[in-house]
Amino acid sequence: MDNQWINDHRLIDLRRTSVLDADVRAQIRDGTMRRLTAEMAVPAEWYDNQTPWRRAHIRAVAVGLTVDAGVVSGPAAARLWGIELLSIEEQVDVQMPGGTHPGAKSTWTAGARYRSTLLPSGQYADHDGIRITSKIRTLADVTRFNGLVEGVVAFDSARRQWPGKSTETLLADVGELGRMRGIARVREAVRLSVPNSGSVWESKARMILHQYGGEAVTSLEVQVEFIDEESGQSYFVDILVNGWVILEIDGRGKYRGEHGIPTETVVIDEREREKALQNLGPVVIRAAPGDLEVTEGSCVMLRRVLDVIDNHTPPRHVPRVHEPEAA
Incomplete structure (x- = not known):
């Protein structure tokens, strides 16, 4: 039911609000309540306090409940399916079923971007009042x-x-x-x-190495397991480059205590982990999301990796548990 989408996202369905509801009108006028579409509003302060990706999800729901015949598609549909993305879209992609073309731009739902593309009936479905393109x-x-x-x-x-x-x-x-x-x-x-990519940032880092690493990058593997043959301790690493350069991508949240672990504890644990991995033979490089910003075919992470490949001698042996799937 529409109500579940609405309740989960604190949306106010203006179609079900009396035109004489002075409180709602006043809240929209003074900005306490914010219209996301002509028919859907949300408490402004609560909305502004959500993460950017959560706000994008709320916008996708608002547009999906507003469009009469359109189908939520693209990044917005990905959010509704729980698929993670890198970017945060400001507009919700909408497609028309069959071969129907969207009307004039002046008639588009606020917050929506209509795309002219063929959408057969088997490639979308209704999910509790919102039409969404299929996963594939x-x-x-x-x-x-x-x-x-x-x-x-x-x-x-x-x-x-x-x-x-x-x-x-x-x-x-x-x-x-x-x-x-x-x-x-x-x-x-x-x-x-x-x-088995661990996060969107690991996926982005892998693609940067694939696209811009050139002949220096001969292999990319993900979630490779190493074992300390003396202690028996095993470690999974994010990305292994050329079989001996470990690239670990640090997510934004874990240094802010967002996972319930104090930041100081995270830093100490990672230093110990890095030291242990280095002792096994590979070179370890750490990178943050900001190190993945590509400008003119390069970025901080890529330069670090290429520098290690150029200036270090590969170890004769690295204690891997198995041969993982190549990226």
Whole structure:
């Protein structure tokens, strides 16, 4: 029911509010209540205090409950499916079912961006009052309209959540979508995706190394397990470059105490972990999301990795537990 979407996101359905409701009118006028669409409003202070990705999710719901015939698609649909992305979209992508073209821009729902593209009936469905593109159509649209990197990030996230989806089954699913512009890029994103990327930032780092590492980067592996042969302690690392350079991506939240662990404890534990991994032979590089900002084909993380490859001698032996799937 619509009410579940509304209750979960503290939305006010203005269609069900009497035009004589002076309190609601006053709150919208003074900014206490904020319209997200002509028909959906939300408490402004509460909304502003949400994370950027949570606000994007709320906007997707508001637009989805407002459009009469449109289907939420692209990044907004990905959010409703629980698929993680890098970017935060300000507008909600909407497509019209079948071959229907969207009307004039002046008639578009506030906060929505309508895309003219064929959407067959089997590629979307109604979910409790909101029409959303199917999972595979959503992933394809993210890749087609938002680029290869965002597409790989989305496919990685989907495979992390739905481990039954292999490269082969995803390629078969993409084939069922039929002919569409950008489908070759979608297939490339599937082939570059992995089932065990730990986060969107790890996915982005891997793609930077793939796209800009050149001949210096000969292999990329994810979630590789190392073992200290003396203590028996095992360690999983985010990305292993060329079989001996460990790249660990630090998420933004864990240094702010957002996971319930004091920041000081996190820092000490990571230093101990890094020291232990270094003692096993590989070189360890740490990078934060800010180190992944690419300018003119390079970034802080990439320069660090290439510097290690150029200036260090690979160890003769690294104590890996098994050969993981290549990225």
